[in-house]
Amino acid sequence: MSRFVCFAFSLITLGFTLGCPKPEPPVVEQPRPAGPFKLLVLDDAPLAEAIEREWQAREERSLELEQSTAAELLKSDKVDADAVIYPPQLLGELIARQWIEPLPADLLDNEALDLADVFSSVRRMELDWGSETYGVPYGSQTLVLMVRPEVMEKLELEIPETWEAYQNCVDRIAASEFCTGDAPQFAAPTLEPLAEDWRGKLFLARSAAYAKNPSNYAVLFGLGSVDPLISQQAFVKGATDLKKIAQSIPADLQALLPAEVGQQFLAGKSALAIGWLSPKSQANEDKLEFTPDFAPIPGAASYWNQLIETWEERRGGRAESVPLLTASGRIGSVSRSTHNAQDAALGLILLSATDSATQVSPASGATTVYRNTNIGGITQWVDPRLSSEGASTYGEAVALTLSSAEAINLNLPGADQYLKALDAAVTAILAGDAAPQEALEKTAIEWNAITDKLGRDAQKKANSASLGL
Missing domain, CATH: 3.40.190.10 (Periplasmic binding protein-like II)
Structure with a gap:
């Protein structure tokens, strides 16, 4: 079967999935603290601005939003907020430092979070760690x-x-x-x-x-x-x-x-x-x-x-396409510094829910649609010059990619170090300064050194957890 036929069949299947729009699910109503919700947003000023607008439109409770960079955060000793929104590549690093915690188990079936509506690879490769769910999605760009x-x-x-x-x-x-x-x-x-x-x-x-x-x-x-x-x-x-x-x-x-x-x-x-x-x-x-x-x-x-x-x-x-996730995007997690993990998770869920997604996620250049029910609004995530037909085709390609069972990721502790070494190798290969085999063997040596520095036993456990094992 050709890729075109497989692609068309997948789109038909996706069409049935999207054919019956769901009502906008409410955030589960629970008593909320009277104090402000403290949120840290990393490396994404446009997303932070959109979050402030959406919060003011939906919540009477005040929001204390701080912006920073991943580099600055990793120089500190904790996430000094109730919750943090960050690139999914950092998930393993934040877990290893014990700065974030899993979402409360009783919220995993929250109708507003609606994890079943999130593209399967996003959940598996970017939100989950081992058997636990740490992340709330805000969208992940994909090639x-x-x-x-x-x-x-x-x-x-x-x-x-x-x-x-x-x-x-x-x-x-x-x-x-x-x-x-x-x-x-x-x-x-x-x-x-x-x-x-x-x-x-x-x-x-x-x-x-x-x-x-x-x-x-x-x-x-x-x-x-x-x-x-x-x-x-x-x-x-x-x-x-x-x-x-x-x-x-x-x-x-x-x-x-x-x-x-x-x-x-x-x-x-x-x-x-x-x-x-x-x-x-x-x-x-x-x-x-x-x-x-x-x-x-x-x-x-x-x-x-x-x-x-x-x-x-x-x-x-049969040809198999294997997407790379965690290369871009934003997810949110509950900080271990919070005094109320339940409330911190609900604050993140409010900003990620179906009815908030189109108001928050498109502001960021690092995100795209992440829910089946948002495919119909794909035009808000793409260049406005694109026709509705072109936008729809793009959304279908993204949905298929982010629903692939074959996706891989790189969100281990030290992911930035591994990638830095790899970038140097690829640069040498492209410049003709080293043959591919030679450059990648050198990278393997450097990756082993990074692993030893971080702790081989810890990285072994993290590798399994990152793969959902």
Whole structure:
């Protein structure tokens, strides 16, 4: 079955899910303290401003909102607030420091929290730790494939199911009239987020489908030993693929973040792109002259079996897309400093519930829809130049991605340290300063040193908990 047919079938299934809108669920009414609700928001001034507006519109109780950065928080000794909203990559770090606590068990079936409505991968990869739920969702951006359908039709190309097919599309577009001649239509056949502090995440997103297989939970670190797997052949191939694709992107477009990729794609700079859309746009810009298509990022029909150290075909030769979560987004957790965990959780839930989601989450460039019931309002999360048809297709691609059973994450304690080492390796690979195998073997050594410094036994437990085991 082709990816297009699978994609269409999934959308039909999703359509049935979304076909019957739910009534807006109320926050469970419980006695609330008279004092202010103290909330800390990290690295997101626009989200903090939207939270203040929404709180004032819904609550008589005062809100004491403080803004800070993750870097500043990690220099302190606690979360000095009732609750904190932060990037999901920090979940393991905050748990390891014992600064946050699980949501009260009796609120997990709260109708306003409505965890069943949250995309399954968001809950599993970003909100849960082991058997407990620590996070309240506010949305997580995810990479999607962006396509100019008229280009694909002219060149008789199909939306690629695999990274190999994607590279073939890029090569065909690069050699076509669209990118050659005296007046090429596009500056590049494709664009990807190659900004210095995003290269490592892009590399993981591209390699994941080669590394994830039906017989393993662990992709980045071994379960039994927490030894890094980053130098295995799945990642070497991912690095080789990335280096080849980077060579097709002009130097002046190789420092883009995912949202900037989306903006440049909509501006007509490329025929394909791997990135995401944000609601930001110039006020004087008109509607687009084309309707882009969107799909989950490509995957792979074969994977590296680390147990027997060989490449194997997936069952039926079916390509699998493996999303990377925790690369962006915002979640909220109850602080151990609070005097009332129940109230702190309810405060977070109020700002995340279905009827608040469209007022709060779209303000942040790090978030997108996170509930099935909010797909109908996807236009509030994307560039306003996009047509309703284009916005709907984008929302469907996001929903499928964030509902994938194959998603991976990186939210261990020290995640920022692991990613910093990986960014350096990917930079060296792209610059031609090191071969993929050499660079990734060095990264594995550095990752082992980070693990030893943080405590191997503790990281082993964290790795299992991060995977939901």
